[in-house]
Amino acid sequence: xxxxxxxxxxxxxxxxxxxxxxxxxxxxxxxxxxxxxxxxxxxxxxxxxxxxxxxxxxxxxxxxxxxxxxxxxxxxxxxxxxxxxxxxxxxxxxxxxxxxxxxxxxxxxxxxxxxxxxxxxxxxxxxxxxxxxxxxxxxxxxxxxxxxxxxxxxxxxxxxxxxxxxxxxxxxxxxxxxxxxxxxxxxxxxxxxxxxxxxxxxxxxxxxxxxxxxxxxxxxxxxxxxxxxxxxxxxxxxxxxxxxxxxxxxxxxxxxxxxxxxxxxxxxxxxxxxxxxxxxxxxxxxxxxxxxxxxxxxxxxxxxxxxxxxxxxxxxxxxxxxxxxxxxxxxxxxxxxxxxxxxxxxxxx
Numbered sequence: 001x002x003x004x005x006x007x008x009x010x011x012x013x014x015x016x017x018x019x020x021x022x023x024x025x026x027x028x029x030x031x032x033x034x035x036x037x038x039x040x041x042x043x044x045x046x047x048x049x050x051x052x053x054x055x056x057x058x059x060x061x062x063x064x065x066x067x068x069x070x071x072x073x074x075x076x077x078x079x080x081x082x083x084x085x086x087x088x089x090x091x092x093x094x095x096x097x098x099x100x101x102x103x104x105x106x107x108x109x110x111x112x113x114x115x116x117x118x119x120x121x122x123x124x125x126x127x128x129x130x131x132x133x134x135x136x137x138x139x140x141x142x143x144x145x146x147x148x149x150x151x152x153x154x155x156x157x158x159x160x161x162x163x164x165x166x167x168x169x170x171x172x173x174x175x176x177x178x179x180x181x182x183x184x185x186x187x188x189x190x191x192x193x194x195x196x197x198x199x200x201x202x203x204x205x206x207x208x209x210x211x212x213x214x215x216x217x218x219x220x221x222x223x224x225x226x227x228x229x230x231x232x233x234x235x236x237x238x239x240x241x242x243x244x245x246x247x248x249x250x251x252x253x254x255x256x257x258x259x260x261x262x263x264x265x266x267x268x269x270x271x272x273x274x275x276x277x278x279x280x281x282x283x284x285x286x287x288x289x290x291x292x293x294x295x296x297x298x299x300x301x302x303x304x305x306x307x308x309x310x311x312x313x314x315x316x317x318x319x320x321x322x323x324x325x326x327x328x329x330x331x332x333x334x335x336x337x338x339x340x341x342x343x344x345x346x347x348x349x
Contacts, residue, residue, distance in 0.1 A: 057216070070298075086147065122142050257287045
């Protein structure tokens with residue numbers, strides 16, 4: 001039977017994470033919350049120079065060290081320039097369709113920690129005014145933020161303290177349904193982080209010791225490709241926990257843990273991936289194996305950084321990735337269950 005996890009705890013952690021703005025590069029607030037929650041479980045969070053978090057869990061053997069990563073950074077934007085009419089031009093943080101953020105509520109985060117509300121619109125937002133409003137191209141050059149303040153000029157915007165380079169976070173619009181569905185932006189990758197916390201709580205409460213030492217790695221620059229370009233030198237095996245993409249010819253679902261055999265960086269380690277499949281089948285964990293040709297992970301970054309590691313990629317299935325995402329808590333729990341099984345019965349050297 002599968003290990004039992006505290007789903008209520010994982011749901012609460014997921015909601016806490018989703019409601020904390022953390023566009024890539026602006027993750028200090030969410031890392032503080034991660035540190036607090038890690039501390040409540042009796043563990044210590046240490047930091048790399050660029051702000052990634054690490055939790056070390058000793059194993060029964062020191063022969064190998066298994067790294068398990070998830071990322072707290074999300075898609076977002078930054079103020080590119082302030083227009084003369086008092087709206088803001090944007091530059092993207094991460095890869096998303098402009099149509100996916102049109103009409104979205106946002107917050108502008110200033111360098112002195114002020115936050116202002118606004119809305120992302122095209123510069124031709126009304127069909128009653130602009131003849132080509134429907135066909136107007138949705139690209140970065142044509143998108144702007146309307147600020148919910150009494151501003152009609154660049155000077156008035158600057159008087160608020162808003163400057164070029166300020167971060168813009170998207171309203172996640174979190175909804176957690178009684179039937180287990182979770183609708184929100186940024187389930188990539190906060191659903192995976194919730195799985196990691198479920199795993200950590202299980203290790204603590206069950207007083208189990210993994211086969212090898214575990215290093216949980218919370219990365220903060222995954223959406224721009226270098227979240228785990230550096231990982232601790234003693235890590236020999238690395239599991240990236242990131243959302244599983246759904247759709248087209250993919251076989252996963254919002255209730256499965258996805259096991260990725262290959263993404264844009266190439267195939268993942270044969271033995272590790274095979275072991276994941278074996279454990280999921282043995283324990284009757286809902287899973288799917290898929291290939292993501294337009295996807296990269298923290299494991300990809302570590303491999304491209306020159307690390308001599310074995311690497312695997314798993315994570316909860318998420319529909320409409322980089323848009324209005326949805327998953328099910330079954331997928332979050334199944335991901336934690338597969339991780340728990342693997343750390344107790346990993347691939348040997």
